[in-house]
Amino acid sequence: MRLTDTSDLWWKTAVFYNLDVQTYLDWNDDGVGDFEGLAHRLDHLAELGVTCLWLAPFYESPRQDNGYDISNYYGADERYGHLGDFVEVMRTAKDRGMRVIVDLVVNHTSDQHPWFQQARADRTSRYREFYNWRDDVPDDQPANMFPDVEDGVWRWDDEAGQYYQHTFYRHQPDLATEKQVVRDEIAKVIGFWLQLGVDGFRVDAVPSLIDTADGAEHEFLRALRGYVTRRSGSGVLLGEVNLPYDEQLLFFGEDDGNELTMQFDFVANQQLYLALARQDATPLRDALLARPALARGNQWGNFVRNHDELTLDQLTEDERNEVFDAFAPEPGQRIHGRGITRRLPPMLDGDPRRIRMVYSLIFSLPGAPVLYYGEEIGMGEDPTISGSRSAVRTAMQWTGDANGGFSNADADDLVPGVVPGGNAPEHINVAQQRHDDTSLLAFMSRLTRAYRSAPEIGWGDFAVLDQPHACVLAHSVESSLGLFVAAHNFAPDGRSLDLDLTGSGVEGGTDGFVVVDMLGDDPVPRPIENGRMSVELEGYGQRWWRVIRPGEKRLV
Structure with missing residues (x-):
């Protein structure tokens, strides 16, 4: 597959935003968020600068695992509305210039899915081969994804008279994705949502798609990517692959990047938290330098937090304990022996300087x-x-009113809870921050605007800029579209540094070049003298610059 039109590669410079319909806004006041509520808040996302909305599972589900236990791939949970309401969200998002991707969860189904119900009831059913069955448990069964909850991956089913495989929770029987009949059904699911206008899929738990040692998962991913490309020339597959870089690279596609389009950078994410714990940028710097080069059509997804635990499983035990001690000192703030159940602001004691530095960096x-x-x-x-x-x-915190403006239902009837205490809606909400130019919301909007005005961040080559402070990460991203430079300080006290831009991809010297401060209040260009920049960074400070070449028409 060869992509030549950059309009087909919209994901290279997109700003993604993940939400669960259930927790976003309850329009009919039954205690559960819904599509109609989401449609009424898409203007908020457009104003923020979001260009791609990623919807968590909204399919029919018993919701024993936040909707990842799906009982019907072709329907919407009636608590959120119906497919007509989903289509209205799609139309409104597209009108606001946003693309939409949805979750593709095909490792497993709910045990309430009709496929599994028919499979367990009748050994001759065509759906029996949709799942993996055994008469006994093998001696060498692998560990379950949730070892503190499940004691293995095989579960006896009285009705079926056999054991079924479940890599995740026992109520989520694995699909036999190595079988063509199952793949054909998955293709129908993909085709259905593409026909309704989605722009791609976030693919759940990719390394667990096929449990074989012969590389069959890569053949399957190539087939999925080819199908999505045929049905939608600009469709994206954003994969959840929590593996070291050398293994992640295989899931992009070893030869020409023809498997997953994008992957979350779990390595850099985990090293970021180690760097924050140490107040030393070195772990993150080393991770970024180790990032493998990607094919032109591929991209990394950079993130601070997601909907699951903040996993630290790629750190050593000592490193993980460092992060635990710094950000999750209480046992109840940890989960599965590998992750943290907190959001960033409380982990950083609400320090606005540090919080902004992290998001600026990302x-x-x-x-x-x-x-x-x-x-x-x-x-x-x-x-x-x-x-x-x-x-x-x-629940999303829209106002300082009861239930944070999420719903007018009684508090006892809310499905998603409301954060109590110092982080409650009366202290943190959208309405308050919309009218405050110094708020985090205002800062995040500035970040999205600055990011979108520097497309080289999504397209260019990364370089670390030499400077003497271990607590500082200074880097550049350079392409034919421009040259971007940033510096971030992980320490609470300020630093002075001198950056040499001649080593950042600039050819032919820097005579006539100027820099523009992209996040500061002074838009006046400053000349570069002898290819160097003198920089003052405050404690937990962040700075962005766009380097303007002679004759270049600047956007900032």
């Missing part, structure tokens, strides 16, 4: 930023929900 790194709902206003988690992913899945 937007400045080569790739596309991915926000989790509520991050734009600094939402916290519910500390009363101990040891659970639900701690970060609370």
Whole structure:
């Protein structure tokens, strides 16, 4: 597959925003968020600068796993509305210039899915081969994804008279995705949502798609990518692949990037938190330098937080304990022995300098930023929900009114809880921050505008700029579209540094070049003298510059 038109590569410079319809806005006041509520808040996302909305699972589901236990791939949960309401969200989003992607969860179904119900009831059913069955449990079965909850991956089913495989929870039987009949059904699911206008899929738990050692998962991914490309020339597959870089690269497609279009950068994410714990940028700097080069059509997704636990499983045990001690000192703030159930602001004690530095950094790194709902206003988690992913899945905080403006239902009837205490809606909400030019919401809007005015961040080559301070990450991103430079300070006290731009991809010297401060209040260009920039960084400070070449028409 060869892509030559950059309009087909919209994901290279997109700003993604992930939300769960259930937690966003309840329009009919039954205690559950719905499509109609979401449609009424798409202007908020457009004003923020979001260009791609990623919807968490909204399909029919018993919701024993936040909707990832799907009982019908072709329908919407009636609590959120119906497919007509979904289409209205799609139309409104497109009118606001936003693309929409949805979750593709085909590792497993709910045990309430008709496929599994028919499979367990009748060994001759065509759906029996949709799942993996055994008469006994193998001695060498792998560990379950949730070892503190499940004691293995095989579960006896009395009705079926056999064991079925479940890599995740017991109520989520694995689909036999190595079989063509299952792949054909998955293709129908993909085709259905593409026909309704979605722009691609976030693919759940990619390394668990096929449990074989012969590379069959890559053949499957190539087939999926080819199908999406045929049905939608600009469709994206954003994969969840929490593996080291060398293994992640395989899931992009070893030869020409023809498997996953994008992947979340879990390596840099975990090293970011280690760097924050140490107040030393070195772990993140080393991770970014180790990033493998990608094919032109591929991209990294950079993120601070997501809907699951903040996983630290790629850190060593000692490194993980460092991060635990710094940001999750209480056992109830940890989960599965590998992750943290908190959002960023409470982990950083609400320090606005540090919070802004982190988001500035994420937007400045080569790739596309991915926000989790509520991050734009600094939402916290519910500390009363101990040891659970639900701690970060609370109601969106729109106003300081009861229930945070999420719903007029009685508090006892709310499905998503409301954050209590110091991070409650009366202290943190959209309405308040919309009228405050110094708010985090205002800062995040500036970040999205600055990011979109520097397309080289999504397209260019990354370089670390030499400077003497371990607590500082200074880097450039250079392409034919322009040259971008940023510096971020992980320490609480200020630093002075001198940056040499002649080593950042600039050819032929820097005579006549000027720099423009992209996040500061002074838009006046400053000349570069002898290819160098003198920089003052405050404690937890962040700076962005666009380097303007002679004759270049600047956007900032």
